[in-house]
Amino acid sequence: MNPGTPENVANNAYQASAGGHFDPGNGAPPLLQVQGLAHRYALPRTRLWGPRPQLAALEDVHLRLHAGRSLGIVGASGSGKSTLARLVMALEPPSSGRVLWAGQDPRRMGAAELRRARRHIQMVFQDPFGALDPRQRIARIVAEPLAAQGGASRAEQRRRAAEVLEQVGLAASALDQYPHEFSGGQRQRIAIARALITRPRVIVADEPVSALDVSVQAQVLNLMQQLARDFGVTYLLISHDLAVVHHLCDEVAVLHQGRIVEQGPPARLFRSPAHSYTRALVAALPLAPGAVQTHLT
Numbered sequence: 001m002n003p004g005t006p007e008n009v010a011n012n013a014y015q016a017s018a019g020g021h022f023d024p025g026n027g028a029p030p031l032l033q034v035q036g037l038a039h040r041y042a043l044p045r046t047r048l049w050g051p052r053p054q055l056a057a058l059e060d061v062h063l064r065l066h067a068g069r070s071l072g073i074v075g076a077s078g079s080g081k082s083t084l085a086r087l088v089m090a091l092e093p094p095s096s097g098r099v100l101w102a103g104q105d106p107r108r109m110g111a112a113e114l115r116r117a118r119r120h121i122q123m124v125f126q127d128p129f130g131a132l133d134p135r136q137r138i139a140r141i142v143a144e145p146l147a148a149q150g151g152a153s154r155a156e157q158r159r160r161a162a163e164v165l166e167q168v169g170l171a172a173s174a175l176d177q178y179p180h181e182f183s184g185g186q187r188q189r190i191a192i193a194r195a196l197i198t199r200p201r202v203i204v205a206d207e208p209v210s211a212l213d214v215s216v217q218a219q220v221l222n223l224m225q226q227l228a229r230d231f232g233v234t235y236l237l238i239s240h241d242l243a244v245v246h247h248l249c250d251e252v253a254v255l256h257q258g259r260i261v262e263q264g265p266p267a268r269l270f271r272s273p274a275h276s277y278t279r280a281l282v283a284a285l286p287l288a289p290g291a292v293q294t295h296l297t
């Protein structure tokens with residue numbers, strides 16, 4: 001995460017991507033790699049004896065996420081963003097290609113190994129209302145990924161839940177409350193606290209602020225930025241809104257009809273979008289690119 005001018009951000013991100021194998025230290029593999037990923041959904045048959053038609057949701061997607069260099073994915077509704085998120089999280093197997101977490105393919109891991117590996121990659125979903133079980137208290141909801149790892153006592157889970165709630169700006173009194181007692185913005189903070197509790201290196205956030213009012217969006221994005229600085233979290237941030245990823249990411253990939261059509265530092269994409277779809281995205285922004293940062297801060 002780079003404080004400073006968009007130009008600095010752009011330069012650093014460029015240096016990071018130019019080598020292809022940027023690594024801030026020990027020669028470890030990227031936190032996340034996506035290699036030749038494709039995904040097709042089988043649709044209902046249109047004719048009784050015909051083959052099932054397929055919808056190509058993703059085609060030949062390649063991505064690399066390096067520690068400390070958050071990557072944004074922008075694309076219109078239906079471009080394949082949530083499919084990509086589910087495949088990256090290994091919640092669904094891809095039709096072809098593969099996902100690597102720190103060089104390892106989660107699909108080749110045994111159950112115990114996969115459970116341990118999930119500690120390092122957590123997800124925040126779009127809908128702060130649907131994503132939190134309304135019947136559970138916040139303590140239970142937030143501690144769930146830690147409980148799934150095993151090994152932490154109830155007392156330890158509660159202590160860690162209070163700690164991460166505080167880190168997202170909520171009081172420990174929230175522990176014994178239920179989701180309906182919170183606003184959309186607070187619920188998204190709770191969802192972020194839940195993602196943080198295992199101290200992940202990567203958080204995949206699928207439209208984390210799209211359901212929120214603009215003023216609340218800025219607060220949540222600022223919080224995410226703060227967490228990246230304080231805890232070294234790296235984001236794969238998915239949004240239909242170029243302004244949102246511009247705020248948080250060092251690099252942006254533009255997804256159009258299941259393909260990455262352009263990738264680069266956000267400042268460069270704003271200044272000189274190469275692909276017609278990126279140009280349309282930039283033109284659709286309500287504010288001039290220079291104003292975006294101010295608008296969201």
Ligand SMILES: Nc1ncnc2c1ncn2[C@@H]1O[C@H](COP(=O)(O)OP(=O)(O)O)[C@@H](O)[C@H]1O
Pocket residue numbers: 041042043055057075076077078079080081082083084
């Ligand atoms: N379970 C599914 N079955 C069939 N088609 C799906 C399914 N999930 C998504 N799709 C289709 O795949 C495409 C990409 O969807 P999605 O990944 O949700 O895009 P986005 O998140 O960018 O809106 C869309 O055309 C969508 O209708």
Ligand SMILES: [Mg+2]
Pocket residue numbers: 081082083206207
């Ligand atoms: Mg989606």
